[in-house]
């Protein structure tokens with residue numbers, strides 16, 4: 001009568017046991033680190049709230065710069081960030097709120113700041129120009145119009161949200 005049963009040697013038993021315990025401990029240490037690293041990706045994206053900026057009766061047909069703060073969440077870091085918008089009423093009486101960030105390399109644009117180009121937004125960094133509605137003037141460095149803030153008028157106040165490129169791009 002032959003014995004076909006395979007026997008596990010003491011050395012193999014120790015190898016299996018140590019490998020199993022080591023793997024278990026490594027997984028226990030790595031899981032929290034992996035979870036910590038990818039946690040921001042697992043969080044649901046929250047839409048930025050609209051922020052009250054100015055009373056509508058202070059908005060004129062001439063673009064004015066209004067400063068406000070937005071609450072920003074960047075991964076684990078939450079902060080209130082100061083920003084601003086160029087705001088005016090167009091010929092139809094609609095409120096327009098343009099981002100002051102130049103679409104060339106991100107300098108701040110200003111309204112009516114260049115005597116050679118009245119009634120235009122001017123970027124002093126590389127002589128960028130935009131029309132009153134934010135359209136970039138051909139032949140100047142910016143290749144796209146100024147971003148437009150999401151806006152809403154409620155109870156006599158202007159609320160602004162995110163500045164978005166035109167055409168939803």
Ligand code: FES
Nearest residue numbers: 102104105123128
């Ligand atoms: S950053 Fe505005 S023109 Fe270059």
